[in-house]
Amino acid sequence: MTAPDVETVFRAEYGRAVAVLVRLLGDIDLAEEAVQDAFTTALERWPRTGVPPSPAGWIITTARNRAIDRLRREATRDGRHAQAALLHAPDAPPEEGPVRDERLRLIFTCCHPALAMPARVALTLRLLGGLTTAQIARAFLVPEPTMAQRLVRAKAKIRDAGIPYRVPRDADLPDRLAAVLAVVYLIFNQGFEGESGLCEEAVRLGRLLAELMPDEPEVTGLLALMLLVESRSAARRDEDGTLVPLLEQDRRLWDRSLVAEGQTLVRRCLRRGRPGPYQIQAAIQAVHSDSPGPAHTDWGQILRLYDQLMAVAPSPVVALNRAVAVAETEGPALALALVDSLEPDLDGYRVLHAVRADLLRRLGRTAEAALAYERAVELSESPAERAHLTRRRREIAPER
Known part of the structure; x- marks a missing residue:
């Protein structure tokens, strides 16, 4: 050992x-x-x-x-x-209640309405996944000291208010669902960033939630989203461990059973006609999964879905992802203007600089692209991602 x-x-x-x-x-x-x-x-x-x-x-x-x-x-x-x-x-004897799994029980318990939503999610990530304060801060795009204070205040409020540690009743579950889904998705994203085992744990929790609350379309949507993204895990890195972007992946390596399961769940969501953020994101991933190759991707449909997502859950990160679809439908120049408008909100977010670098490269502005790649590398803590971004920069500016 x-x-x-x-x-x-x-x-x-x-x-x-x-x-x-x-x-x-x-x-x-x-x-x-x-x-x-x-x-x-x-x-x-x-x-x-x-x-x-x-x-x-x-x-x-x-x-x-x-x-x-x-x-x-x-x-x-x-x-x-x-x-x-x-x-x-x-x-x-175990405590009675609708939630049997210990980890899922902890999520529902910590997602108490007395806590602000960000505090519920951050505290549960800390307890459930053993994530460091720095990792949680990166997930929330806030400075580490800010997140440390948030966690201390959440624990103090639980203690001072005497919030009980017990399984919520069936009637309490819907009010806590949004925070629970946010926790599970952030656990998945931490696994996607390279934390071993977290993607699998998030999918496991997602399946348990789907069994517990089969009539909640956002639960189904989140599970579909995670399955479709996880289906590409074998294609996400090359032989050297370098990150391979979605549009450059060998789609023969995708897990077709997970793709089929995810797409089935998306169709189930569509039939319900109650779209929410996770369902829309899952639908976007389903469009990617439907395409036999990058050239056949229906970017118009993806852009319409991002427009819908901006209507129900607007955020700078959603706007950034939408800009990627704009680049494919209306060209990199318009997309770059959109990305530049988001920089004040997302300057510390590595993905913004990586997207900006790619758009500048496509526009032939290689010197600016090289600087943007360097900024993205500086902000990234994933070795696979850093290797990919460094390779991109060297392709356009080998002398640097």
């Missing part, structure tokens, strides 16, 4: 371990610290003793024991005995 092996277990089991400990303890900070201590112990012991038969069970048991030790040191006598008795009851 090596450090990378422990990291693999961390990625797979951190969220479940924290979910179990939060339910037992009712204290986010204590649950997090106990689980982190357990993984630190694993990093020290497993290389010598070997991996236990049940790594997840070992982590949860060790974390619970760490929490007991801390409670004994710090709590009052009565509180200490009460908490220790609770923690020593591993066979206690």
Whole structure:
């Protein structure tokens, strides 16, 4: 057992371990610290003793024991005995409620209406995925100190308001759904950026949500979106590990079973006639998946779908993606003007500079394109993406 092996277990089991400990303890900070201590112990012991038969069970048991030790040191006598008795009851019956999966349960619990939407999503990402504050800040396009303060305030509000850690009732689920979907999608996006195992976990959660709430079209839309994007995972990198953009991918490598499943779900959404942001994004990906090659992509349809998405969920990132479709339908010059208008809002977003660089390259403005590529490389933390952007810059400016 090596450090990378422990990291693999961390990625797979951190969220479940924290979910179990939060339910037992009712204290986010204590649950997090106990689980982190357990993984630190694993990093020290497993290389010598070997991996236990049940790594997840070992982590949860060790974390619970760490929490007991801390409670004994710090709590009052009565509180200490009460908490220790609770923690020593591993066979206690599970809490009743519609949500059975521990990690999905944690998402619904943390997505409490008393918290602002960004705080709900950020806090759940921290607890469920073990993401660092820096990673969550990048997902939200905000500075790391801003996100750190947001997380501290969210935990404090839960503690001070006495928000209970319990499974929400059936009637409570719809009010929390938007935040839950946002969490699952951001988990997926972190996996897409290179965090091992997170795409698979997001799809797993998406399937559970679809079983739990089959009549919610946005749940179906999110699952379809993730399946269609995940279908291309084998084509996303070349033999050197360099990122391969969608329009340059070998479509023979796409997972056709995932494509078919995703497209079936999109058609189901269309029949319901209640379009929402995830359904529209899934429809955009379905158009890409319908095309046998880049030259056959129906960019007019994609642009119309982005217009619809801007109407229901406008944002600078959606406008940026729409500009890509404009470049294919109306030319790079008009698209560049749209992208330049978004720069004040998205200057720290690497994708804006990568898109801008590509448009400048197509317009023959190679010196400006090279600078834009350099800015995109500077902002990117993905080795595969950095390699791709660096290669693009060298193709137009090898002397730099």
